[in-house]
Amino acid sequence: MTTEELKNATVAKSVDARGTACPGPLLAAKKAIGEIESGEIMEILSADEGTKHDIPRWCNKMEHDFLGMVEEDSFTRLFLKKA
Amino acid sequence: MQEDLQLQIQQLQQQVEKLQKSVTKMQNSRKDQLSIACVSGDMDKILATMIISIAAASMDTKVKIFFSFWALSALRDKNKNPKGKDFISKMFGIMLPKGKNQLKLSNMNMAGMGPMMIKYLMKKHNVLSLDEMFKAAGELGVEIIVCEMSMDLMGFKKEEFIDYPYFKYAGAATFVTDAGESAAQLFV
Secondary structure, eight states: OOHHHHHHSOOSEEEEOTTOOTTHHHHHHHHHHTTSOTTOEEEEEEOOTTHHHHHHHHHHHHTOEEEEEEEOSSOEEEEEEOO | OHHHHHHHHHHHHHHHHHHHHHHHHHHHTTEEEEEEEEOOOOHHHHHHHHHHHHHHHHTTOEEEEEEOGGGGGGGBOTTOOOSOOOHHHHHHHHHSOOSGGGOOOSSOOGGGHHHHHHHHHHHHTTOOOHHHHHHHHHHTTOEEEEEHHHHHHTTOOGGGBOOOTTEEEEOHHHHHHHHHHEEEEEEO
């Protein structure tokens, strides 16, 4: 998905994990994914650099669809679609 | 003629059973499981163990940490005072850190200045504290296996360990068999 498409996507759940460092965002994502339905989109906000690599790997393993990320000023939005 | 056939069928059945057994064994040899043998009681090494465990458990990998020797200090609860220890056990109890918040650093300990600085930095960088990490690990179902032999050796009692939902007491053979089934093994 392009950045524009991601910015306009309907997000079922937004997880703000900017206040935690590795492995906090992953932990937050794991907790939140149970609260949405299959096929819905979740976004994770993270200020942790490592998360940019960790979340796609986690998606790959859990078979969620990693849609891409959008860089903001001091953090990153990571988007995924639940399997 | 019929007897011959029956014998052949019997032999085939035996072969199938043998194959089934080896297939199960092979399937079990690479479970989505992480086994960690943690023998260090240094704060940095316990931190690394917990971070890796939480990351793995978040990815639905089954995690089993085998706590042995110096690492057992990290599992002590500073508010618990078990009775009935002999003299040497009491001495060990006094000399060893009482819980995860009293651990030393393997480098730059500087008489306790190092751990204080690390704790300050961890807070500043929003890293979970060891207390929070053990709580998260418990919520994720990370199993902690306490080596009974080193527990006895160091004079620790079950009553002085922290409250943790997945505590187990076992010996080295448990770690060896668990590790043999795991896709990844670590020694800390």
